[in-house]
Amino acid sequence: MALWTYTILPLPDPSVACQHPTSPQLHPFQFLSDLEAAxxxxxxxxxxVSQLVLNVALFVPLGMVVRHLFKRGFVVTVLLGLGVSxxxxxxQLTGNWGL
Structure with missing residues (x-):
């Protein structure tokens, strides 16, 4: 629920989203370039650094559930986290799938 709330909600106003489109962050380890630029x-x-730490912290509960509750291995947990990310x-790129 936290992932949904912090990354998707509130749903964007279509008039604002269409006038001011944003670009997604699709480059792995982009934070290193951002850190160097800062x-x-x-x-x-x-x-x-705080954005990186908070993004990782959002996925900790998902990892714990997958590892401990569903008894999945490290590789499955990491791949699921990457998939959800x-x-x-x-x-975010598609404006919440066109809603």
């Missing part, structure tokens, strides 16, 4: 600009990169990015 440091070159004189910042600490705290915003980039990709689905979230695609949902």
């Amino acid at each position: 440091r070159r600009a004189g910042g600490s990169g705290l915003r980039v 990709g689905l979230i990015e695609l949902t």
